Amino acid sequence: MPSPPRATPPGIDGNLKHVVSGGDDAEWMPFETRKLYTNAFIVQDGKVLLGYKKRGFGKHKYNGFGGKVEDGETSQEAALRELEEEAGITAPLEYAGTLLFLSEGSDVAFHIDIYRAEEYSGTIAETDEMRPEWFALPSINPQGPEASSPSIPFAQMWDTDVHWMPLLFSKTAFVGRADFKREGDVFAPHKWWFGVSADVELP
């Protein structure tokens, strides 16, 4: 029997409606402070641009392009700067959602504002940090040109991204939280919750 939806976790606000949640019954991890980050995705012609992270935390995973919001910057300014620094392009980024990410052993919660755009300018370029690659969305037309791109490599991404990416692709603003436990060198998801504003009609 599916378990009932969990209550909205601590640290995320608003009048929200549950979409998906899971994990074990342990408490949500406590945190002292919140650090602001960004993550940006280009979604175009049935494909999404992801970057293979070559160094740093999250190395060897595919992700959007992003990083820390610096002092004096808005999150959107940071998202534009990071997209340019990591993929060499600029884009009319629009807010798409917020993810609160916690990892065992740290009292800092990463508050990640997620952005998307359907067009970009400039030439996509590999950088020291990221190798950009296009992947076909799950809902592609098998006869379309996008079908020649590989499928999104969820097995090589942060494990809970598979739960919110459909909301990103359907342009449904979402909010969620994912707590990860440390298992040796790797981080394993232990509890997650994603939702949307209570007045949103889900596709």
Ligand SMILES: Nc1[nH]c(=O)nc2c1ncn2[C@H]1C[C@H](O)[C@@H](COP(=O)(O)OP(=O)(O)OP(=O)(O)O)O1
């Ligand atoms: N798609 C994603 N799903 C997820 O669950 N957690 C993510 C995530 N993208 C980033 N995180 C978490 C993990 C990581 O600790 C933190 C910061 O992520 P980033 O890799 O974007 O930042 P960087 O350390 O590269 O920052 P900069 O050095 O400023 O570029 O946010």
